[in-house]
Amino acid sequence: MQSASQTKESVLTLTRQYDYPAEAVFNAFTEADALAEWWAPSDMFKVSALSLDFKPDGLFRFRMDTEEGPMWAKFTFGNIRRHDLIEFVLSFTDEKGTVTRAPFFESWPLEIFVRVTLEEEGGKTTLTLESSPFNATQQELDTFQQNKDSFRQGTEASLQRLEKILAR
Amino acid sequence: MRRDVFQAIADPTRREIIGMLAYQKLNLNAVADHFSISRPAISKHIKMLTECGLVVIEQQGRERYCTASLGQLGEVSDWIEQYRQFWNTRLDNLDKYLAKTQKQKKHAKRKSD
Structure with missing residues (x-):
């Protein structure tokens, strides 16, 4: 996860207080059935969990049945700290889980980074949700940069070896 | 490659660059000086912003000036509004879900007491 570069002021921040302990709020994100239940915006709209692997880089895949047809989406989890932090990237996908543009939404980012933090005080929990479009392009760039660096290191190592051989 | 706002x-x-340019026209060096990251990295960000149509570069004599072209950001503010509603609905649902499950839990606990 390149969450470090997402730490500056997010595009959307929401805060809610729940009359329940942080553990209960946290657990609503860790169980497939729980997620499927509260993720559905109304009864018109059914959400079915397909798979859940609640750990960094793990996926929550789900299907939404709407009047306009089925949609698929997934969470790719990032940093997780029990009872106070959950990060994930939200993406619409096709049936196979490949990231796609959001169906039925004209203007929607390809992927969205979400960070949920929980703070409990006196049995009540304040949930803060920070979210921004996720920078897949930057990630691609970073991967490229890393590869480039390792390529350079590889080249330097070969040159040093060559020098040693020549110095004999 | 598809470029969108x-x-x-x-x-x-890039959000910070847009923020800076929203108030004033700045030359490339002034933008770069504001950040600790390398000049080529800033150039890359500005290039991306121009490709997305959010920043326009004008040559004035020997200087290259950046201005923000914020019309496109309307798409973003529409999305933020939609997205805020999207999460508000879900956070309300989460409250309902917790009310239901925590109540059940309490009942179960009471029964077992």
């Missing part, structure tokens, strides 16, 4: 704002540095 969301890619432009996906990066915190």
